[in-house]
Amino acid sequence: MIDIDHLTVQFGGVKPINDLSVRLESPVVGLIGPNGAGKTTLLNVLSGFVTPVSGTVRVDDHRLTGVPAHRRAALGLRRTFQTDQIADDLTLWQNVQAIADHAGYPNAAEANAAVAQAIDYVGLTRRLHRRGSALSTAERHLAEIAKALIGRPRLVMLDEPGAGLSESESTHLEQVIRGIPAHCGAQVFLIDHDVELISACCDTTMVLDFGRLLAMGPTAQVLAQPEVRRAYLGDFETLEAAA
Numbered sequence: 001m002i003d004i005d006h007l008t009v010q011f012g013g014v015k016p017i018n019d020l021s022v023r024l025e026s027p028v029v030g031l032i033g034p035n036g037a038g039k040t041t042l043l044n045v046l047s048g049f050v051t052p053v054s055g056t057v058r059v060d061d062h063r064l065t066g067v068p069a070h071r072r073a074a075l076g077l078r079r080t081f082q083t084d085q086i087a088d089d090l091t092l093w094q095n096v097q098a099i100a101d102h103a104g105y106p107n108a109a110e111a112n113a114a115v116a117q118a119i120d121y122v123g124l125t126r127r128l129h130r131r132g133s134a135l136s137t138a139e140r141h142l143a144e145i146a147k148a149l150i151g152r153p154r155l156v157m158l159d160e161p162g163a164g165l166s167e168s169e170s171t172h173l174e175q176v177i178r179g180i181p182a183h184c185g186a187q188v189f190l191i192d193h194d195v196e197l198i199s200a201c202c203d204t205t206m207v208l209d210f211g212r213l214l215a216m217g218p219t220a221q222v223l224a225q226p227e228v229r230r231a232y233l234g235d236f237e238t239l240e241a242a243a
Contacts (some may be wrong), residue, residue, distance in 0.1 A: 002046070002155065002189065007055030008213075009041055017052065018040040018211035027181035029186040030202030030219060033197065034231055037208040039191045040082070043157050046189075047079050048072045055149035059155050074104075076154025076186070079135045080144040080161060092124060095132055096146050103151030118146040121183055122176050138169040145176060155184040162194040174200045199223060207231065 004025040009017040016038040031039050041153055044050040046057060048069035057064045062075055086095055096115045103113035119125055122142040127135065135143060141161045148156050158177065162170055178201050180188050192198055197206055199219055206216040209231045215222045 001058075001060055001187070002029070003058040003061075005056045006060075007045065007052050007057060009038070009045060009052045012209060013142075016211050017045065020055070020211070020213055022213055022216060024187075024204065024207060025190070026187075026203035026205070028178060028190065028202050028204075029200040030205035031032060031191045031208065032190065032193070032198055033208035034216070036210070038211040039208055040159060041211075042208070043159055043189070043191065045078065046155075046157060069103065071149075076152055077157070078148035078151075078153045078155065078186075079157035080141075080148055080159055082160045082163070083168060084144050085147075086132040086135065086140045086143055089131065091129050091131055092119065092126045092139075092143055093128075093137065097141055099147045099150040105151075114150055118149040119143075121149065121179075122146045123172060137164045138166070138173070141165070141173065142176065145180075149160075149180070149184055149186075153184060155189060156180055156186045157189045157191075159191050160193065161190075162192045162197040170194065170197060172236045173197070177201045195223065 004020055004022050005019055007020040008015060030040070033039055041050060045052055048067065059077065061207045064072060093115065096118055100111040100115050103111070105114060119128060122144055122145050124139060124146065127139060145158070147162065162173055165173060174197060177188060177190060180186055190198065191199060204217065205219040205222045207214040207222060207228050214231055215225050215228050
């Protein structure tokens with residue numbers, strides 16, 4: 001559960017997050033909004049990369065205020081980035097294993113088992129020994145998710161994992177994202193501009209607009225709201241299809 005109370009982030013005269021209060025309890029929560037709405041800033045606050053000027057954030061009753069990023073990782077907070085962090089000169093196995101090496105497993109056997117399980121879960125077992133430079137865009141996104149599943153995650157934050165995927169690749173990604181809570185018990189917080197992906201994956205969706213909460217609730221109901229249609233990229237046709 002993510003509990004945000006009167007959160008404000010300010011950069012100079014700009015407030016990308018402005019007095020935001022929301023409680024997110026669903027297994028898979030979506031976050032949408034126009035460019036500049038504060039979506040990635042919110043993930044950066046949760047990750048510990050941005051310090052708010054006021055307000056508090058809790059994840060499963062753990063207060064995160066003042067907790068550095070590495071301690072949040074130890075608490076089970078994981079995230080992916082819009083630009084993937086896959087090392088081109090390492091194999092897929094080595095990319096995921098690099099995370100396991102620092103995840104507190106008691107021995108190499110358990111670490112290796114976790115790596116194998118994460119790679120198998122995202123459907124990349126046949127790519128174990130392929131270097132990062134040889135992975136497709138979709139495979140790199142999935143490899144990032146595999147890394148996020150290492151070390152008993154509590155919250156998995158995904159920042160636009162659907163970018164640049166074909167229809168069949170998006171369908172597989174949907175299955176992977178929706179299955180994460182059952183797979184490892186983690187809550188998923190998903191940002192994506194692909195409204196169809198949000199609609200397919202998310203039980204609950206929140207909408208930010210210039211740092212403020214515009215809407216939150218069951219995904220289909222949120223996507224049907226006229227104010228969401230007006231604010232979200234002006235993309236009425238996409239929203240109509242997703243709703």
